[in-house]
Amino acid sequence: MTSVLTPVLPKISRVEVLRRQAKNAGLKLLAKSGLASAIGHRFGGNGIILMFHEFVTSPDNLLDQGCRVSDLEAALRNLSQSGWDFVTLGEAIRRISSGNPNRFVVLTYDDGYRSNIELALPVMEKYNAPATIYVPTQMMTRDINAWWLGLRVLARDNDRIEFDPMGLAFECVDLPSKIAALRRMVAWVWEDFRRVEHLARIFEAYKVSVADEVERTVLTEDEMMAADRHPLIEIGAHTTTHRALALLSEADAEEDIDANKRYLESKLDREVPHFAFPYGAPSIAGTREAEICKKLGFETAVTTEPGALFPEHAGYPFLLPRQDAENTVDGQAHITCGVNGVFRALASRLGDPVVRPDGFSE
């Protein structure tokens, strides 16, 4: 069967370019003017959890994904000089429960990438900053459907992609068009995670090996176990399969989380009290998923809803807000605004500083 695909030369639209430029200029101004820290008095709470995935020396290699390690270093230096404390998740919960006034930052890295150790750990050691790395079981067993890595390889290695589930043929011959094509494909999956099932056939047609990319970029099981023995690293749970939990039945979601917890605990020979929801958006991780985490004995579970931690979160730490800290245009301004709760201030239109998911008692 041949289908007629619409050829597109993917590029970021002019409107989007302008919007991004305005946003980044705004963030830079906020960070530099001191307004970010003024906003922080109300929106910064007691501290904040930051989210990263991969670290890079140049984001071009990852089609503009990841965090420059130089941005991580600058952020930790600035935060340290400004008197912020770097703490573990366990310490963060103790602080919001006890009302310790020192503001803190928690570093978290999702999915178990090797660059967390190779690039970020030396910087963390310099500033004595701990981090939690959330690891899905199938990343370690190498049988995960890491579709986001597959799409990146697809865009990186092909100048033309016949992406028939979208009815499009991407002509992506240079870096900007590859970045744009990748963003469009990823956004298309995020609209409906059931679309993941279309991708295996495309990966096969283009000879994209997700397993090879996982092998190249993700810690091995032995490396993960060694990382957990480092005093600044704690491995956390992130499900067995890294699927969008909202698509699973309650029993399947519980099994997917529980089996990962048990796997990690057997490898690490200790309790694994911290969990991150894959994808983490409110539509994917809600009260049902939070209750499963509570039932399974986790102490915390983090989302990707931006916002700071407040004493209110100590009472129900299973849908904790977390700030995405990756920005390849101006990572430092982005992190300065992030730690001060600026993104929550914007999302709430200067309303309630506290992220209060459903089921969250005030």
Ligand SMILES: [Zn+2]
């Ligand atoms: Zn993840």
